[in-house]
Amino acid sequence: MSEYTVIGKPALRKDSHDKVTGSAQFCADITLTGMLHGAVLRSKVPHGIIKSIDVSAAKEAEGVRAVVTGEEVPYRLGRSIMDQTFLAIDKVRHEGEPIALVAADTLEQAYAAVRMIKVDIEPLPAVNDVLEAMKPESALVHDRLEDYWHVDTIRPVNGTNIYDHFTLRKGDVDKAFAEADVIVENEYDCAILHHAAIENHLAIAKVDGSGKITVWSPAQSPYYIRGELSRALKVPENKIRVIVPPIGGGFGGKLEARAEQLAIALAMKTHGRPVKVAFSREEDFLAGTVRAGVHFKMRTAARKDGKILAVESTNWWDSGAYSTISPTVTLKANVILAGPYEVDNVKMDGYCVATNKQLGTAQRGFGVAEASYAHEQQMDAVAKALGMDPYELRMKNVMVDGCKGHTGEKMFAVGIKECLKEAAEGLGWEGHPTSWITEDGKIRGRGLGTFMKFTGTPSYTSATIKLNFDGSAVVSYSTTELGQGVGIVIPQIVAEELGIPLELISTVQVDTDHTPLDKTTTSSRATYHLGNATIKAAEDARRQICQWVAFKWKTPVERIEFKKGGIIVQLDEQGKPTGKQARMDELAKNGLIKNGEPILGYGSYETTNIWHKPDPETYQTERLTAMWFFGANAAEVEIDPDTAKIRVVKVVAAHDIGKTLNPLGCLQQVEGGVIMGIGNTLLEEFIHRDGYLMNGNMVDFKIPTSMDSDVEIEMRLIESSPHPEGPYGAKGIGEPAMCATQSAVASAVAHALGVPVVHVPIKGEHILAACRKRLEEANDR
C-alpha cells in the first residue's frame, strides 16, 4: 500500500468545468464599466530613425480619448539590461515595435485614428543575422549599450551588439584535445520560433485617482511583471496590482510585459477609465516574444574507449532588438551544453546578441532543448567516429551521484542513467539497427536525446491555507496556472497533509494585492518550490488546529496528536489514545473548529541559502541550484524518400521526476511537450529577410495540428532518484518532455540518413539529397 492517500494518484483539474462550458473568463472576455479600447501604431521597418510623428489628426478623430507617443512615456523596461522603452523614441529596432497609441470608445475608432498618425522613418540597414551582428563593421542595434543600467551578473560589450558574453571554464580543455583519440567538430543552427499560445498577448489597465495602477493580464509571472513595471515607472510596488485571469497558454511567451505597459501608458491619460489593449495574431508574432535563434560551434574530444574528455563551444543567441531575459537563456544553455555526462574539461563561450528582429527570450526549456540538440548530435558523431553504439557511448559517460558537474559542484539525485536505460528499452534499442528501409521503401531511424536542466536559484515562493468553519479550505499562492496543472497538484498536497477531501479544497485567482509573494512561474519550478511552501503552510495550519482543539478539549497541547490522514487524537498522560478523536474530513459534522480562532496556515520556501554565487569567469561553484533534473527521450522516425516528409512514429519519454504527485498531470505535460517539441523540430521557423518577418501568420508559421500528432507516446516516470529536498522527493516536469524531444528526433533523422542534422527545424529541402543517397546505398548492397 502506498504511504500516501492523495499524492501519487491521478487527480482531475479543478478548472476544467469552467473551461468546457465557456464560462471561464479569460482576459479577452473581461469588459469593465467605461472601458476604452487601445490600438497600436507599429513600425513597418525593422530599423530606422524616427524623423517625426504627427498625431494631430488622430487626436481630433471621433471617439478618441487619448493618444500617446514615446516621449510622453520614457520609462525603461529590462530584466537584464534596461534597454527597452514603452514606445520607440528616436529609433525603431524591430518590425512591429510600438511607436504610438490611441484609446477610443470603440476598437474601430481606435484603429481609424491610428491610421491617421503620420510617422516619418528613415530606414537604416537592418542587422539580420547573429554572425553578421558580431562583425566589427556591423550596424549597431543599440548605439550605446553602456548608457543602460544592467544587472551585475552580465557583461554587455560596449560598441558591439553583445548584450552578454557568458563564460564557463572547467579543467584544461587544450590539454584534453591534445590527448584525444578523436575530435568531432560541427556547427548547428536553431531557427527563431514563436511560442504560439492560442491566446495572444493582451492587458487591461486602470489608473485610479490616487495613482494606483491595476492591470489584468495573462501574465505568467505577475510579481515579475509588477517588479518590472515598478522599476520602470518608479512607482512603489504597492501602487501596482496585477490580477491574472485564466491564461490561454504561456510556454515562456507570457513572461515579459508586452501589452501591459501599453495599456498603462494609455490609462495614465484616461482619468480612471480602464483601457484594453489586445494584440492581433499578427501583432503577437511581430511584437510578442520568440524563442531566440542560435548558432552553435561545437568541438568534442574523446578517447578510443568512448570516454568524453572535453567539450568546447562558442555559440551566438539571436536575442533580437531588446535583451529581456535572454542573457539567462544563454547562461542556462551553456551551463549544460556538455550534456548530462561526466566531462572533466569544459569551455563555453555564449554570446547573447542584438539583432533587428523579434525579442528572443525564454521558451519552455530556457535554451536547454536547443543545447540538448547540439550536444546529442555531437554524441552521435563521436559514436560514429568510434564505431560505437550511440546508447553505449552515452551510458558510458552519463553523470552519476557524487560526480563533479560542469559547474564543479558535487551532483546528487542524478537520475539520468535510469532515464536513458528506460527510454532505450521502451523503443527496444538493443540489437536493433538505428537505420533501415521498410518493406514499402521508407527510411526509418532511431535516435536518443538526453538533457539536464537546473531550476533558477535563488528563488522564493509562499502559500497560505485558510480553513473555513465548514471544513473546506482555500489555498492561495501566486504561481500561475498555465495549463500545467499547478491548480490541482497544490490542492492534492493540502489534502494529503491535512486530511481534507480534495473536492473541499479550492484555489484563488492570482492577484498581487492578495495572493502571497512568488518569484516566477518558469523553470519547472512550481511543484518543487510551491509544493515545499504548501507543506510548510499545512504544518502551520496543523499546529494552529492542535492549539485550538487542545483548548476545546481542555487538554494540554502536547497530548493532542495530529495523525496522518487528518485524525486528531487525544492522548492520556502515558501518551496512549484516550479514545476521544475527531476527523478532519468531518469538520462540517463535528463542528470542531466552528466559531473558533480562525486558522490560516502560512508557509514559504526560498533557496538563497543553498545557492553559492558562481565565479563570473569560470562559472564554477559549490552549488548552483536547488534542483537538477534529467531526462531522456528515444524516438523513431520514418522518412518518405520521395517527399522527404518526416513522420515521428514513436517517442518514449523517460523523466527523472523524483516522485510522481499527479500521474495524469504528468502525462498531460509529457504528451503536450512531446508534440510541441516535434513542432519545434520539424515545422516551426521564423523566416526573415533584411529584418522583415516573412511568415508572421498561422498559415505560414506552422505549428502541429491533430494530423501531426499521430505519434505513439510512452511515458516512463523515473522515481529512483528522489530529491532529498523536494516535496515527497518530487522534481519538475513542465519542461522535460520538450527538452529532449528535439534532440531525440534530430538524432533519429541523423541516424536514418547517416548525416548529421545541422539545422532545426529539419525541412524537406535539407534532407532530400541525403534521402536519395541513403536509398542508393541500400540498393547497392
Place this chain on the structure above:
Amino acid sequence: MFKKEINIMVNNEHYVREVAVNRTLLEFLREDLGLTGAKEGCNEGECGACTVLVDGKPVNSCLMLAVEADGSYILTIEGLAKGDLLHPLQQAFIDEGAVQCGFCTPGMIMTAKAILDEYGNPSEKEIRKLMEGNLCRCTGYTRVIKTVKKTAEALAAK
C-alpha cells in the same frame, strides 16, 4: 457603418438585432450578446478557437459576417449543456484530462460535437483529420482525440 437587421436563434433564444454589416459573427456573439465562450485566436480562420455551429455545421465565426448568419440557428459552447447536465463531450473532456489551458477547448468541443452528429462513430484517424482546423498548443491533441473517440463509442453503444 451600414447596419442591417438580423433575425437569429442562438442557443435556443431568439434575437432580432441591428448589426453593422462588417461585424463578424464572432464579434456579434462576444460583444453584442456577451457570449464569450467562443475565442479569438487568429481572426483569420486558422486556429478554430472561434468555432460555433451554424445550422449544425462547424464554422469559424471570425470568418463569417453576422449578417450572413441571418435566419440561422447558432449553437455556441454556452448552449451545449442541458441546464446543469453537461453534454457527454464536455463531461468526457473533464474526465479524460483533455483540457489544459482551455483556450482552445470551446472550439474543440463544438467541432467534436459536429463530427459526432454527422458521422456517429468515426475512426480515430477520421477524427484527427476532421479536427485538423482546431489548433491546440498545450495538449498535443493525444488526449483530445482519445476523448472524442471514447465519447463517440459510448454514444454509439447507447
